[in-house]
Amino acid sequence: MGKPRVAIFDFACCEGCQLQIANLDEDLLNLIELVEPVEWREAMSEKAGQIDVAIVEGSITRAEDEQRLKEIRQRAEILMALGSCATHGGVNKLRNRVPLEEAQRIVYGASAGMPHLQSGQVKAVHEVVPVDLKIYGCPIEITEFSRIIRELAAGRTPFVPNYPVCVECKLRENVCRYEYNEICLGPVTRAGCNARCPSNGMWCFGCRGPVDHPNINAAYDVMAKYGKTVEDLVGKLELFCSGEERIRG
Amino acid sequence: MAETVNIQVDHITRVEGHGNIVLRARDGHIEKLEWQVPEAPRFFEAMVKGRSWQDIQTVVSRICGICSVSHSLAALKAVEAAFGMEIPPQMQRLRLLCHYGEQLESHSLHLGYLVAPDLLGQKSVLPLIESHPDLVRAVMKAHSTGNRWMEVIGGRMTHPVRLKVGGFTKLPTEEELVSLRTLLEECLPALEVMADALHDLADRLPDFRRETEYVALVRPGEYTFYEGHIGSTDTEETVPPAQFEKVANEYVSPQSTAKWARWHRESYMVGALARFNLNGEYLLPRAAATASKLGLEKGNCNPYWNNIAQMVECVQVVEDGIRLIDALLEEGLDEQSRTVPVTPRDGEGAAAVEAPRGILFHRYRFDSRGFCIGANMCIPTNQNHANIQKDFEKLVPEILDRDQEEIRLMLEMLVRAYDPCISCSTHYLDVTFV
Amino acid sequence: MRTMLQSEEQTLEDIYRPRPATVVRVEDMTRTEKLFELELDSGEPLGHMPGQFVEVSLAGIGEAPISISSSPTRGRRFELVVRRVGSLTRALHHLKPGDKVGIRGPFGTWFPVDTDLRGRDVIFICGGIGLVPVRSAIQYVVDNRTDYGHVFILFGARTPADRLFTDEYEQWCSPGEVTFLETVDKRDARWTGAEGVITTLIPCIRFDPARTVAVICGPPVMYRFVIVGLKERGMAEENIFVSLERRMKCGVGKCGHCQINHIYVCQKGPVFRLSEITDLEEAL
Amino acid sequence: MSVYKLNMEQLRNWVGRLIAERPVYGVRQKDERFVFGRLKKPEELRLDYDVTILPPKKYILPTRENLLAYQPGEHYESLWADEPFVLLGVHPYDFVAIRQLDLLFEREKPDEHYLRRRRAATIIVADVERASDNVFAGCVGTAVVKDAFDGLLTRVEDGYLLEVRGEKGEWLASLLESPSPANAAELSRRNDVWENNRRRLRKHELKVPPEQLGDLLRRSVDHPLWEEKARLCYSCGSCNLVCPTCYCFDVRDESDWSLDKGVRYRVWDGCLLEDFAMVAGGHNFRPTRAARYRHRYYRKGLYVPEMIGELACVGCGRCITACTAGIANPVEVYNRLQEEPHEDDAAE
Numbered sequence A: 001m002g003k004p005r006v007a008i009f010d011f012a013c014c015e016g017c018q019l020q021i022a023n024l025d026e027d028l029l030n031l032i033e034l035v036e037p038v039e040w041r042e043a044m045s046e047k048a049g050q051i052d053v054a055i056v057e058g059s060i061t062r063a064e065d066e067q068r069l070k071e072i073r074q075r076a077e078i079l080m081a082l083g084s085c086a087t088h089g090g091v092n093k094l095r096n097r098v099p100l101e102e103a104q105r106i107v108y109g110a111s112a113g114m115p116h117l118q119s120g121q122v123k124a125v126h127e128v129v130p131v132d133l134k135i136y137g138c139p140i141e142i143t144e145f146s147r148i149i150r151e152l153a154a155g156r157t158p159f160v161p162n163y164p165v166c167v168e169c170k171l172r173e174n175v176c177r178y179e180y181n182e183i184c185l186g187p188v189t190r191a192g193c194n195a196r197c198p199s200n201g202m203w204c205f206g207c208r209g210p211v212d213h214p215n216i217n218a219a220y221d222v223m224a225k226y227g228k229t230v231e232d233l234v235g236k237l238e239l240f241c242s243g244e245e246r247i248r249g
Numbered sequence B: 001m002a003e004t005v006n007i008q009v010d011h012i013t014r015v016e017g018h019g020n021i022v023l024r025a026r027d028g029h030i031e032k033l034e035w036q037v038p039e040a041p042r043f044f045e046a047m048v049k050g051r052s053w054q055d056i057q058t059v060v061s062r063i064c065g066i067c068s069v070s071h072s073l074a075a076l077k078a079v080e081a082a083f084g085m086e087i088p089p090q091m092q093r094l095r096l097l098c099h100y101g102e103q104l105e106s107h108s109l110h111l112g113y114l115v116a117p118d119l120l121g122q123k124s125v126l127p128l129i130e131s132h133p134d135l136v137r138a139v140m141k142a143h144s145t146g147n148r149w150m151e152v153i154g155g156r157m158t159h160p161v162r163l164k165v166g167g168f169t170k171l172p173t174e175e176e177l178v179s180l181r182t183l184l185e186e187c188l189p190a191l192e193v194m195a196d197a198l199h200d201l202a203d204r205l206p207d208f209r210r211e212t213e214y215v216a217l218v219r220p221g222e223y224t225f226y227e228g229h230i231g232s233t234d235t236e237e238t239v240p241p242a243q244f245e246k247v248a249n250e251y252v253s254p255q256s257t258a259k260w261a262r263w264h265r266e267s268y269m270v271g272a273l274a275r276f277n278l279n280g281e282y283l284l285p286r287a288a289a290t291a292s293k294l295g296l297e298k299g300n301c302n303p304y305w306n307n308i309a310q311m312v313e314c315v316q317v318v319e320d321g322i323r324l325i326d327a328l329l330e331e332g333l334d335e336q337s338r339t340v341p342v343t344p345r346d347g348e349g350a351a352a353v354e355a356p357r358g359i360l361f362h363r364y365r366f367d368s369r370g371f372c373i374g375a376n377m378c379i380p381t382n383q384n385h386a387n388i389q390k391d392f393e394k395l396v397p398e399i400l401d402r403d404q405e406e407i408r409l410m411l412e413m414l415v416r417a418y419d420p421c422i423s424c425s426t427h428y429l430d431v432t433f434v
Numbered sequence C: 001m002r003t004m005l006q007s008e009e010q011t012l013e014d015i016y017r018p019r020p021a022t023v024v025r026v027e028d029m030t031r032t033e034k035l036f037e038l039e040l041d042s043g044e045p046l047g048h049m050p051g052q053f054v055e056v057s058l059a060g061i062g063e064a065p066i067s068i069s070s071s072p073t074r075g076r077r078f079e080l081v082v083r084r085v086g087s088l089t090r091a092l093h094h095l096k097p098g099d100k101v102g103i104r105g106p107f108g109t110w111f112p113v114d115t116d117l118r119g120r121d122v123i124f125i126c127g128g129i130g131l132v133p134v135r136s137a138i139q140y141v142v143d144n145r146t147d148y149g150h151v152f153i154l155f156g157a158r159t160p161a162d163r164l165f166t167d168e169y170e171q172w173c174s175p176g177e178v179t180f181l182e183t184v185d186k187r188d189a190r191w192t193g194a195e196g197v198i199t200t201l202i203p204c205i206r207f208d209p210a211r212t213v214a215v216i217c218g219p220p221v222m223y224r225f226v227i228v229g230l231k232e233r234g235m236a237e238e239n240i241f242v243s244l245e246r247r248m249k250c251g252v253g254k255c256g257h258c259q260i261n262h263i264y265v266c267q268k269g270p271v272f273r274l275s276e277i278t279d280l281e282e283a284l
Numbered sequence D: 001m002s003v004y005k006l007n008m009e010q011l012r013n014w015v016g017r018l019i020a021e022r023p024v025y026g027v028r029q030k031d032e033r034f035v036f037g038r039l040k041k042p043e044e045l046r047l048d049y050d051v052t053i054l055p056p057k058k059y060i061l062p063t064r065e066n067l068l069a070y071q072p073g074e075h076y077e078s079l080w081a082d083e084p085f086v087l088l089g090v091h092p093y094d095f096v097a098i099r100q101l102d103l104l105f106e107r108e109k110p111d112e113h114y115l116r117r118r119r120a121a122t123i124i125v126a127d128v129e130r131a132s133d134n135v136f137a138g139c140v141g142t143a144v145v146k147d148a149f150d151g152l153l154t155r156v157e158d159g160y161l162l163e164v165r166g167e168k169g170e171w172l173a174s175l176l177e178s179p180s181p182a183n184a185a186e187l188s189r190r191n192d193v194w195e196n197n198r199r200r201l202r203k204h205e206l207k208v209p210p211e212q213l214g215d216l217l218r219r220s221v222d223h224p225l226w227e228e229k230a231r232l233c234y235s236c237g238s239c240n241l242v243c244p245t246c247y248c249f250d251v252r253d254e255s256d257w258s259l260d261k262g263v264r265y266r267v268w269d270g271c272l273l274e275d276f277a278m279v280a281g282g283h284n285f286r287p288t289r290a291a292r293y294r295h296r297y298y299r300k301g302l303y304v305p306e307m308i309g310e311l312a313c314v315g316c317g318r319c320i321t322a323c324t325a326g327i328a329n330p331v332e333v334y335n336r337l338q339e340e341p342h343e344d345d346a347a348e
């Protein structure tokens, strides 16, 4: 069996997640021992046909992008959603809170009506085509990404935690942000980042999206204990997960 | 001479974001020549509306993965301006240090992974691993140094977490600064390898000139990235960041989702070459030596040479980074000044920083509780789009007699020279500020 | 109290280190199950009792608890039957004769073939893959046939295609005094046997509850119903043995995953006497 | 047994000599709280700490511990850590917890990975100087320990008393410069510290006598409290992870880029986490938050005591602080079970 042929595709996003792949630097050499990159617009000029693994970054915002994504799905054996924008819409979905015309008016003013500025509701990748594997984070963590690639290459189901960030945060012995009277989304957010933000003195803002069954009602009820309002909490939850049903109390 | 030239590059590769090149010419007559930006619009200005001041940086950092530190810094400075805050000088210097890491990371990525393949006649960096292993290793060294640098100061390679309104959420330890300093020292030889390679390949950069206006931050006596006023090669007058709209007159072009900008002329250029043309005399010794070795002089108006200016800046930021670290270690990090308290208030603030690709502006307005009621961001690549188009219009007639493939490559290389960051350029100046 | 801590010189074996073993034979059983015959590289017999399990390891993939499906009476080699459900089991399904695996164990308790079962009538009730560990006890009984009374084997599979060990039934029954009944949850075109859940077989057999011991193994949902069925026929909890499955990691009573209330299944199980666990609300 | 008196300077010098001899893990400040960490110089040591975020068990059962290295061909090699080290400033309740782990890792199938680290440890207990917000060690008999340690430090006015025991203790004493034995008055002051700590380390008052807890729990399986509390439970496992007596772990493999070389390691796990009892195919043997929540209180109060004869909560109060939902206080739970007997139970 030859090396799996891998292609990377981007949709609406900051391209920070594919940048993380470039950030592997020396490990890129190890990576290409395991897989064969065949298409990657940001780094190479080649185009490929049939592929084993399609890595898709970004949210889907326009009809033409849905079409492009469906074509990618057809060409790919395995489709991997890379990063928050792809796995659950990420910050892009904040846009869905405002009616499109208003968003266009805010950003493009009087020129908003121009046809190429049209954009539909923001969607995560799985809302358009079936997704085989999600790699969470904004941006993804390269250590996690490279581990998952190795696990896939070794033929095993990648380990993706379904426990909250608090687990990793505790293991790193951080002072809990709630002790500073801050709202931290760690208790409802999927781990895997090694509690990067709390370890850097910042609350968790939920970029990896919720665990399978977040106890969101607890989060709402607990706010009073910290002198916070539900509005404060919702403001935080919305940043990366405004499209998630599971975060609504 | 090709009778008809028909070039349609959909989604030019090896640039960040989506851009198209269209050229149709018949019998030496250009029918259509366009630099198009079809990137999906993302509406960040709408996204930050209604968000708390605490979350602005987190959101706008996501405008661009490659210049997330620049966006973060522009946002923090603008929010702090709106709330009338003073940031302690040491924290300003730490921020600058983080900002330098991004310049190195972005420039080395661009030069090594995106431009080098053009100069060496390849489609990607992959074949270079075999053919030019030393160069590739040097690029990886420089690139990973930039990343590690941002991680040490900002807490992450992309989308920094420690930068916050009022200062930092956490400071690096002195040991971390010491080992960062070692990394930077070790990076200098790698930069030399890159500069030598660029020196040998410089004659493959097309010989093309077009006078234009160059715009960048200026500050007396400094090759500045983080502070200063807006300067131009067309005028002695400088404009404070708070009035950036005077400079970046943006308009929507039918050929792009991103916006275009003009100031004294119909277009201007921002980025490494602009910074060099305005501030070149303030380079530190090593960087200045690199510039003269590569033959870069003030007044250069070959946009392809933006790549050379980026190389010079890599040396500059590492050199100044070492100097900054020495100063910080000398005075000791002051945990007391890590952060100043924030009192949100009804107000408006704007700021400018030099992103790797050029000058970047942010403006926000807040209500009395510190919720954002209006925002505007003006991104370097937007400011360059019109200039790219104008370059196209001068360049194509000069080369129309060449082979179609060669024309295509030269146009692509021109676009790449600007290192356009299209994903962040899809924003629009909201002239009627909401 | 601190004996082991004090004995600085004495170093113990590593309970987490697998022993190398070699795959001797692989046999397809159903769409999702394969049988592996294995041999420890040391040449020693595994030294297990029917009902015990081993931790099977593949480096880089992980470990999984798998019941030993063959009886120790059948020689040095041992057999495992593996259902493909996840990472490790999928990787095992790729193995060919000559490939290596790591083995820890045998671990856990066993069906009391030499005590409670001996001299009594025995009912084996198995659902699906539950037949895998029980087959070891069936072989043991068959190989020591005179030590036991009448043997009943009740087996239920989801569909005819999911039946296991089909070519062995004849051998199991050949010594005589064996009642073998089968059912499937859902018949197919060719199936002429019984259709229905396994509990429907219990009323079909006649036994004396006072002289009989029952052994049950199957999916979590099966136990309650079968137990009710047996109790209705007058069986006492002391004479019913169940083999339970739980999430397991270490297999040696440390990692905590397999706990049923206070009991570590890998230590006090997987085989339990029903009367010992009926008041554990997490057991069944 | 010998007890020495150390003034502050002697203490500092002694710690300096320990650091020169072996890795020393002691208590340091981290932001507004305290943690155990490798000491580089004696000045970093903070014996006046209240409680550390994670218990010192992390040096004997590390948060992530490599167990085996594997090579191609199913070749496994045990990875041992037996370099001697010093654990300095362990509070009595944490020491009791370590002794419980000793029993649990020794019993039935002894865990040599644990035992080697444990043997390599020289443990210096320090009596509590500052009570943490939630400590209740006084209620569960862990405010003071009198044996099994290698060294015991107790603050007296102008310095510390150091008691040493056994071979490791002798080694500790051998590093003292001009050791002077404690006098009777100092010893009696140490008794006062102990008396005082037994009384004062009671920020919560457990009303159930520890020996009756088992029976109380046996009666409380269906108590409505479990549901009531678990409604707010995030299943975040924080209460498990900070607990000095919790020891559940997960085992995972991680290969390097070659894919066939790597390590098998264990990491701390928690029974409150949703997937803790989940098996392939999706069946979860402890599917509800309430069942998982209850399991922890049963482990502390009934299951582990059945195994080793001691209450498996040492009253450090860490879980109370760590639970952002504010529901993890064992004292409150046990008291409520006692004070509000479940109707069904009352009927019995």
Ligand SMILES: Cc1cc2nc3c(=O)[nH]c(=O)nc-3n(C[C@H](O)[C@H](O)[C@H](O)COP(=O)(O)OP(=O)(O)OC[C@H]3O[C@@H](n4cnc5c(N)ncnc54)[C@H](O)[C@@H]3O)c2cc1C
Pocket (backbone or CB within 6 Å): A157, C053, C062, C063, C064, C065, C066, C067, C068, C081, C082, C083, C084, C085, C086, C087, C088, C089, C090, C129, C132, C133, C244, C245, C246, C247, C248, C249, C270, D278, D279, D280, D281
């Ligand atoms: C005592 C005992 C005997 C067993 N006997 C057999 C047998 O003879 N044949 C057979 O096919 N299966 C048997 N199983 C079930 C088998 O262990 C699981 O199917 C297997 O662990 C799944 O692992 P996986 O890596 O393929 O799946 P994954 O889902 O990828 O497993 C991930 C991890 O979850 C845990 N896990 C998942 N499912 C189970 C489970 N059912 N039991 C314990 N841990 C689990 C394991 O620790 C595993 O490492 C037995 C289980 C137990 C407890």
Ligand code: SF4
Pocket (backbone or CB within 6 Å): A165, A166, A167, A169, A170, A174, A175, A176, A177, A178, A184, A185, A186, A187, A195, A198, A203, A204, D238, D324
């Ligand atoms: S800081 Fe956040 S992630 Fe960490 S323990 Fe507290 S709530 Fe959980």
Ligand code: SF4
Pocket (backbone or CB within 6 Å): D239, D242, D243, D244, D245, D246, D300, D312, D313, D314, D315, D316, D317, D318, D319, D320, D330
């Ligand atoms: S249960 Fe809570 S108080 Fe008791 S030992 Fe564990 S963490 Fe400490």
Ligand code: SF4
Pocket (backbone or CB within 6 Å): D232, D233, D234, D235, D236, D237, D238, D239, D240, D272, D322, D323, D324, D325, D326, D327, D328
């Ligand atoms: S710390 Fe609190 S919320 Fe988290 S699992 Fe424990 S009891 Fe539940």
